[in-house]
Amino acid sequence: MNQPFLAEADAGIWVDSEPLECCSVVPEAPDTATFSFVSPSGAMFKFLPGQFVTLELPAQGGTVWRTYTISSSPSRPLCISVTVKAQADSIGTRWMLDHLRPGMQITASGPAGIFTLPPKEKKKYLFISAGSGVTPSMSMVTYLYDRGTPPDIVLVNCARRPSEIIGRARLEMMASRLPSMKLWFIVEEDDPYTVWTGLRGRLNQIMIGLFAGDYLEREVYCCGPEPFMNAVREMLIALGYDMEHYHQESFQAPVKSEEQAPEQDDLVLDDKADASILFAKSGVTANCTETDTVLAVAKSSGLNIPSGCTFGVCGTCKVKKLSGQVHMVHNGGISDDDIEDGYILACCSNPIGEVELDV
Structure with a gap:
């Protein structure tokens, strides 16, 4: 019988008044590693998948506190792991990669967080x-x-x-x-x-x-x-x-x-919201709604904007916007420089209010 395992099981659940002891460091990618921890008392870990812990790290220049998502699963409760990636300006993560080794202990708080699976299993x-x-x-x-x-x-x-x-x-x-x-x-x-x-x-x-x-x-x-x-x-x-x-x-x-949790200010197009497009070169003004694409409005007005994929990939329908606002969700068919210069893709752009195009 595995007596050490039973002793750990009897030790209860880890709480953040107890330190974490590093038990392994596994490289994952450049400047990235998974650090696994056990509780010195043998306690097990209880958390929800997707939650995070905050680690107190004695970095150069003074103690810092850094939050990391737990990359291990609560279905494997004998240890807890975080996978960290250092950026150019990282302080705490850089210290972990350079100095944290098995046997060392650190202070942590948590687990916490609401980004997790639903209580009732989805399929x-x-x-x-x-x-x-x-x-x-x-x-x-x-x-x-x-x-x-x-x-x-x-x-x-x-x-x-x-x-x-x-x-x-x-x-x-x-x-x-x-x-x-x-x-x-x-x-x-x-x-x-x-x-x-x-x-x-x-x-x-x-x-x-x-x-x-x-x-x-x-x-x-x-x-x-x-x-x-x-x-x-x-x-x-x-x-x-x-x-x-x-x-x-x-x-x-x-x-x-x-x-x-911050509220997401997502723009949802309204099929009852009025909009209009002035095709300046053609002298045509067309009334429409926010859910109509610029390409569809142009075609229904008898105008020909060259198009290919109609899904924001090929870039064939690129036109210059002279004024107004559009909502564009493209799939790589236009560059950031073109967008900055006022160009849009007609197939995946929706007018918001009054819009004027160089068409």
């Missing part, structure tokens, strides 16, 4: 993340995997390079044993002298439809840098997704309670 999930925002997805997916009731999981993770995909081996291991779990990795560029046969570019609406054609039926969990999450929200809203089933957490600023 279909879509996890979308970028960079180290994959860490809560790793915890949630591991928990669902360990439950043994095969969930329908689609996990999408975006990284700069293949070598910077965090937790790839762990996620692939679970997917290899769970046929209902599908993984999609998207990178912006290749690693030198290596072959990448996966997807390149940036996440867009077309990809979401390809990865999970039934995305409207799935519970969506998103985590990553704020601009990334803003883009994902806009894509889903444009696709008609019910945002009541959308959940997000910025790994830079997790919240502890519903009251602290």
Whole structure:
């Protein structure tokens, strides 16, 4: 009989008045590692998948407190892990990577956080993340995997390079044993002298439809840098997704309670809101609503704006906006420089109020 295990089980639940003792450090990617901790008393850990802990770190220049999402699962309660990635200006994370080693103890508080799975199990999930925002997805997916009731999981993770995909081996291991779990990795560029046969570019609406054609039926969990999450929200809203089933957490600023959660100021187009488009070169003014695309209004007015994909990919329908506001959710068919210069894609732009175009 395993007496040490029984002793740990009898020790109760870890509380943050007790320190954490580092038991392993596993490199994950450049400037990224998973730190695992046990409680010195042998207590077990109780938390919800997706929650975070705050670590007190004796960094150079003075103590700092840093919040990290727990990347391990509560279904494996003998230790707790955080996966951290250092940025150029990191202080606490840099100290962990350079100095924190097995046997060292640190002070922590938590666990806490509201970015977690619903109390009642859902059957279909879509996890979308970028960079180290994959860490809560790793915890949630591991928990669902360990439950043994095969969930329908689609996990999408975006990284700069293949070598910077965090937790790839762990996620692939679970997917290899769970046929209902599908993984999609998207990178912006290749690693030198290596072959990448996966997807390149940036996440867009077309990809979401390809990865999970039934995305409207799935519970969506998103985590990553704020601009990334803003883009994902806009894509889903444009696709008609019910945002009541959308959940997000910025790994830079997790919240502890519903009251602290920021309200998302998402623009939802109104099919009853009046709008109008003045096609300046043609001298045509057309009345429409916010849900009409510029391309559709032009065609119904007898005007020809060249178009191809009609989904914001090819860029054929690029036109110059002279004044007014449009809501554009494109799929990579226009550059940031063009947008700054006032250009829009007619196929995926909706007029807000009065708009004037150089058409």
